[in-house]
Amino acid sequence: TLFRSYKFPEQLPLSELSPPMLIEHPLRCLVLCAQVHAGMWKRNGFSLVNQIYYYHNVKCRQEMFDKDILMLQAGASMMDPNHFIMIMLSRFELYEILSTPDYGKRFSTESTNKDVLQQTTTLIEEMLHLIIMIVGERYSPGVGHVNAKDEIRREIIHLLSIKPMAHSELVKALPEDENKEIDRK
Secondary structure (H helix, E strand, O other), X not given: OHHHHHHOHHHOOHHHOOHHHHHHHHHHHHHHHHHHHOOOOHHXXXXXXXXXXXXXXXXXXXXXXXXXXXXXXXXXXXXXXXXXXXXXXXXXXXXXXXXXXXXXXXHHOOOOOXXXXXXXXXXXXXXXXXXXXXXXXXXXXXXEOOOHHHHHHHHHHHHHHHOOOOHHHHHXXXXXXXXXXXXXX
């Protein structure tokens, strides 16, 4: 039954959930996004690309991407940092590349496929970006010392840093929960 419990963590009582199990599914989703961004899933057509678009889209992000980051933050806070990094390296399939001194030399030879080199570089960049988000993204009530108003202010600043927007355009670009708050003001 132990094997079955690891296969179906959603059936476990909360007292038996471990931090590595909490981070497993969100990490898998983010690794898949990184692999798609690296061009490793090109032959799967636009279905997967569309799913990832909506995963990151501002209207859906709060229910998917943001909750995955929050779960990774919670899991990482309950784990030894080295163990967390080792799990990330394993899921991104970068452990061997970064832990073997001679492995990097193979990538510098001319015989290395340029696509593989580009994919590996992109995966490393995506993993580092994810670590930065996990450590530095503290604009969720309960994670950082912020409230809903601070969260809305941050979203507005991020949107306005991209381009100037009219109020109506800004309201449309904000996630749904923030729209309700802005409309009441």
